[in-house]
Amino acid sequence: MSDLTLRGLHKAFGDHVVLRGVDLSVKNGSLLALLGPSGSGKTTLLRTVCGFERASQGTIEIGGRQVESDEIYVRAEARRIGYVSQEGSLFPHLSVAENIVFGLPSQQRRARHRVDELLELVGLPLSCGDRPPHQLSGGQQQRVALARALAPSPSLVMLDEPFSSLDASLRAETRQAVADALAHAGATAVLVTHDQSEALSMGHEVAVLWDGRLIQIAAPDVLYRRPVSREVASFVGEALMLAGVAEQGSARCDLGRLKLSDPHASGPVDVMIRPEQIQVAVEDRDRSELAEDNRCTAYVEAVTFYGHDARLNLRLEAAPASALAGGLAVYARVPGYRAPAVGTRVRLSVDGEVVAYPH
Template identity: 40%
Template sequence: MNALLTVDTISCGYEGERVIEDLSFALNEGDICCLLGPSGCGKTTVLRTIAGFINPEAGEIQLRGHTIASARHALPPEQRRVGMVFQDYALFPHLNVRDNLTFGLKGYSRREKERVCEELLQLVKLEDLGHRYPHELSGGQQQRVALARALAPEPELLLMDEPFSSLDVELRRALALEVRAILKERGITAIMVTHDQSEAFAMADRIGVLYQGQLQQWDTPFNLYHEPATRFVANFIGQGVFLAGYLVDRHTVRTELGDIVGNRCYEWVENTPVEFLLRPDDVIHDDSSDKKAEVVAKIFAGTATLYTLQLPTGSRVQSAFPSHHDYAIGDQVGIRIEADHLIVFRREEQTVGSANFALEAASSESSSNAL
């Protein structure tokens, strides 16, 4: 499949200071992607460069195979067929919903404007609110108007900059799913910027994780969670705790919780010190297990309770037990490990907690082999 959008090794920034360095990715037609990362990582800079508000200092951007921006030449924003939904919606307060929606339809006849307006009002479920002004709408309704206005000129690509950031948590999640359904219904290709993982997972087919101006991984939500390419991605996506261990063979890591066989083949030599990421869903409640941990904290979340568990070494892990299991702080619970996707990184320096276990275990293993 040919890519609708290709971003090829672009570098860009402000006033001579580089914010993005050699960034590349491609987006297929009809896909929704998200640029995800902490504040200041450069994700909004990427979006503004694609939109045409910033020119790249190196590299190029192509839309349907045509270069729309490079270090030598850049099309102005209005010629790119790229729509934009801003963080603050940018609705005109003196225009009603209908006039806001049709504002950008230059060259359309009155009848065409009315047709487009009716179609989009129905699409975003605001058929009866066309006469209202922005201040008479809720935040979610204003967001729908901003989306409809961006879709009105039928752009090749839709860009959304933190589109749900001003809404409360529950509305953000609901609206993210609703907007995704609208975009999929019309086959719209879109890029969203956010720092909220739940929004990214709800919206995107592909997610690009940015950190310090560089793309750490461009992948599906599933792979970002289960197969992170870098330690930053592993730590940033989802929840979990890193524990120390060492490599027994190319498939197995020895830890204070026993030997764990991974789903990958590691190229490091035997006894290489490593750290592995244990997700809450890797730690299973099992009363019959001889592995015990002490409950030191708990957060009730309805269908599950997130427990922080302290191991005999002093290391702590997290586990989500079904909520009908209710343990008190200080209780001892049995656990077993089911890490189908073992996430392991080489440990360059000793870490606290289970690092002592790894050193002692490695020493004992070597002594046993010598005997």
């Protein structure tokens, strides 16, 4: 399948500007997750690439062929893009197989072209083909929608929040099935989502759209560990921000002297720490695990238990002058089986590098 390139893409509805100059490149055969808060322009970007909306300015190229510019406008049907919507939008009066071949030329429709192959690709039993969509679960229906999108061998597949109507367990399973099917098909795909865990777990790369601008494109682990701004840090996960001072590759803050991911930062900064980086050791229980440096003491004020992990609200003892009266409050994520009880005195250290945002 082809790659996708956007250059300087603008889109306005009247005088309401939604996309403000988007440059983006999606590599052949890869899945890009387009992540952004509600109203940031994700769906508009996807609809413009599909040709459902005209760009106000800029160019769109699919597989090296320009489909949109000031002079060129290739109609949606001729762009050869497979589209999967939130609800899947299957036709209820047609069987699963008829849905899959719906967009194909009539001869291929009659021959149920590639139906078995596509059912297999999306991980559904072949017996599903003759059933009406309503007899399938929501997750299975989304897989049928993907099979239908892949049936004409499109250049590109666009997925617009395709898992948002599914409950949590079905969502996880369907995400995996869809990711596998796209990989097996060698598809170039864009997945629109406002769910950071979905973007991080499915995207080969994640692009963050903020108020109509792409503000960061990176591999999921890089985006999570080195977000470009405080806003992105908080949007892609839980982020603890502590005032500090950076110098010579580390930053001093209420949790000690911490190693910085950017060694060049200096002066007053906000230090961004992921809560799972905070190592919590119970004084009597975990004596051997206590690091000599970077350690300070705190009390567990509250525990929210999630099973696999737990969130601890902690209050630092003897927090320095920068802290609020009564000690600084921070929080940590620890494995559920190691969650200490409320009131326990613990020692804290920070594992790994942290990010500094200058004031």
